Amino acid sequence: MGRFLGQPWQICAHAKEHLPWTSITAACMLNGIFKATVKIMVRPPFSFGTLSMNISALESAYQTNQVAQAICDHMANRDKNQTETKLHRMLTHLQNDGFDFKRGDVIGAFRLLENVGCGKYVEGRHGWPSRFVWMTKSLLVSSAAKGQEPPIHEATPDCDNDSAEDIEFIEHSFVLRPDIPISFELPADLTEYEASRIAAFIKTLPFGEH
Structure with a gap:
């Protein structure tokens, strides 16, 4: 039920999702008698998944x-x-x-x-x-x-990730100091040579001797 100009109205609405707005076509009834058809634009939350x-x-x-x-x-x-x-x-x-x-x-x-x-x-x-x-x-x-109309995309299946040839990384955590934990990601197939290069690079970072 709704109210229009102080009168009780029965509104039978059919909504069609048209993101980001929804168009509702409503049939307004007063005391069981059809009076008018109105189109209402409302903004619902998006709902995917x-x-x-x-x-x-x-x-x-x-x-x-x-x-x-x-x-x-x-x-x-x-x-x-x-x-x-x-x-x-x-x-x-x-x-x-x-x-x-x-x-x-x-x-x-x-x-x-x-x-x-x-x-x-x-x-x-x-x-x-x-x-x-x-x-x-x-x-x-x-x-x-x-707040724009969504673009029209051809119906294509969703992709599980952002690159079929993506290199897998592993996130590593290390406590540098008692109050300074750090984390970094390295390739899952990291080689000993690559690890030695990273270690050599880190050794060049300090400016002092301690």
Whole structure:
């Protein structure tokens, strides 16, 4: 039931999802008698998969966080929706797009996108790389953040990851000092020669003798 000009109306509505807005065609009845058909535009949360995006929060994140904006725009230019995006791959993608974001900046942006309902950031553990698991259509996140009509994409299957030839990385943790833990990712097939090169490089970093 609804009220129109102070009168009780029965509204029978049929909604068709048309992101980011929903068009509702409503038949208005007064005392059981058809009176009019109206079209109402409402803005619901996006719902793809198991999670619903908070559109207002997503728009705010997009406008105020440059890293989140860059991630959303990059995903909009992909050929297929991604089910997950590895952290180190996103860092490479953004660098190729002309940005110079730090690892912590991208993690913070992923957590921000998690908070607005786009998916979940998963820290790498037990040999698995850190990654963002999308719980919405990644191709549509940017247009949703801008409050625009979603682009029309051909029906193509989602891709399990962002590169079929992706090199697998393992995240390692090391306690440099009692109050300074550090973490870094290295290829899963790291060779002894590569490890010796990294060790030699690290030895050149200190400026003092201790």
